[in-house]
Amino acid sequence: MSATRHTVKIGNVAIGGGQPVAVQSMTNTDTADEIRTAIQIADLAKAGSELVRITVDREDAAKAVPGIKNRLIQMGVDVPLVGDFHFNGHKLLSKYPDCAQALDKLRINPGNVGRGSKRDTQFAQMIEIACQYDKAVRIGANGGSLDQDRLAKALDANQALANPKPLNAIYQDVIIESALKSAEMAEDIGLGVDRIIISCKMSQVQDLISVYRRLAAESSYALHLGLTEAGMGSKGIAASAVSLGILLNEGIGDTIRVSLTPEPGGDRRQEVQVCQEILQSLGLRSFAPQVTACPGCGRTTSTVFQELAQDIEAHLRHKMADWRDQYSGVEDLKVAVMGCVVNGPGESKMADVGISLPGTGESPAAPVYEDGEKTVTLKGDNIANEFIQLVERYVERRFG
Numbered sequence: 001m002s003a004t005r006h007t008v009k010i011g012n013v014a015i016g017g018g019q020p021v022a023v024q025s026m027t028n029t030d031t032a033d034e035i036r037t038a039i040q041i042a043d044l045a046k047a048g049s050e051l052v053r054i055t056v057d058r059e060d061a062a063k064a065v066p067g068i069k070n071r072l073i074q075m076g077v078d079v080p081l082v083g084d085f086h087f088n089g090h091k092l093l094s095k096y097p098d099c100a101q102a103l104d105k106l107r108i109n110p111g112n113v114g115r116g117s118k119r120d121t122q123f124a125q126m127i128e129i130a131c132q133y134d135k136a137v138r139i140g141a142n143g144g145s146l147d148q149d150r151l152a153k154a155l156d157a158n159q160a161l162a163n164p165k166p167l168n169a170i171y172q173d174v175i176i177e178s179a180l181k182s183a184e185m186a187e188d189i190g191l192g193v194d195r196i197i198i199s200c201k202m203s204q205v206q207d208l209i210s211v212y213r214r215l216a217a218e219s220s221y222a223l224h225l226g227l228t229e230a231g232m233g234s235k236g237i238a239a240s241a242v243s244l245g246i247l248l249n250e251g252i253g254d255t256i257r258v259s260l261t262p263e264p265g266g267d268r269r270q271e272v273q274v275c276q277e278i279l280q281s282l283g284l285r286s287f288a289p290q291v292t293a294c295p296g297c298g299r300t301t302s303t304v305f306q307e308l309a310q311d312i313e314a315h316l317r318h319k320m321a322d323w324r325d326q327y328s329g330v331e332d333l334k335v336a337v338m339g340c341v342v343n344g345p346g347e348s349k350m351a352d353v354g355i356s357l358p359g360t361g362e363s364p365a366a367p368v369y370e371d372g373e374k375t376v377t378l379k380g381d382n383i384a385n386e387f388i389q390l391v392e393r394y395v396e397r398r399f400g
Helices: 034-047 059-074 089-095 097-102 117-133 148-159 167-189 205-218 233-249 270-281 304-326 344-350 383-399
Strands: 008-010 013-015 022-026 051-055 081-085 105-108 136-142 196-201 222-225 290-293 334-338 353-356 366-370 373-378
Touching: 008 136, 022 270, 034 051, 034 059, 034 270, 051 059, 059 081, 059 089, 059 097, 081 089, 089 097, 089 105, 089 117, 097 117, 105 117, 117 136, 117 167, 136 167, 148 167, 167 196, 167 205, 196 205, 205 222, 205 233, 222 233, 233 270, 290 304, 304 334, 304 383, 334 344, 344 353, 344 366, 353 383, 366 383, 373 383
Parallel strands: 022 051, 051 081, 081 105, 105 136, 136 196, 196 222, 290 334, 334 353
Antiparallel strands: 008 013, 353 366, 366 373
């Protein structure tokens, strides 16, 4: 278990200091397109992203940030905005103070803030702006964009050793040193520890785990956790879930992002849902009712239970937008949709509401259990709708 981190307040969200682990995401729209970016931010926030990061890479993007903020206010969306800066952030923030004012947090990568003697000057310039506008800063070192000067010195020193370290160990040393030295420099300039968040993202699971264990032991800054360039589909989800799950279970991590590569035209909100499912699976937070469903086998040649499980999960997520305000605690609801008599009745009794659908060759009847007691048996072609109505009545009765 890592030590308690410093608490950092970012807009309406508190990170670290024993606060619940916060969920972050990032837009993939052109930030200069105010309308599309504001809509995507609103969608991500509605899905449960508690901070949303946007790219600020050029003047058109910087000029658009205040307009995006205003559009969100008009839409009734109150979510902290994080500006992602590389290479030219010191120029953009200086030239467009309204951009700096509109953002809630600045994201600075020490490896991309400048080279040689310019690095410290340009980094200091961004930190001074953060101090001026009282903004939090994430000092985010990445395995793929390390401070090249520091890396070169470390590689030369390692090569001179009688027993050189493995290359990935040098990368780990440098990324940690880059983040922590930059944080110390930010403090020296005047940025308080309650405005600093650290991240050292890696693209390999074991490297990420090793780096964050060291970070947690060597500092008390709030930690943003994520596997960078996780990848697409099941690979990205599995790698993120394994690495983040191990660290979160050890008490390491105050805010997380799952950096999935979306399918072409895919839903950006998927990364928010994966974050939520990781936290909920670990019992750290509850976001939406959980649906237990069996994987199916030769006893379940019908697809009825699969379709019902899919329908009920989609229905519950859709309803949560309203239920969250109406029914306190409804996110802890547990629903079971089972496919045959083997585990069906048992799992259904253990859930708050459960249904055991008939398997191949079984009697065409589906007993429903509420709080461990059988309440009704559903039959016919309308079982799915009837069960959804039963769940809604249960929610109203228990949580209303």
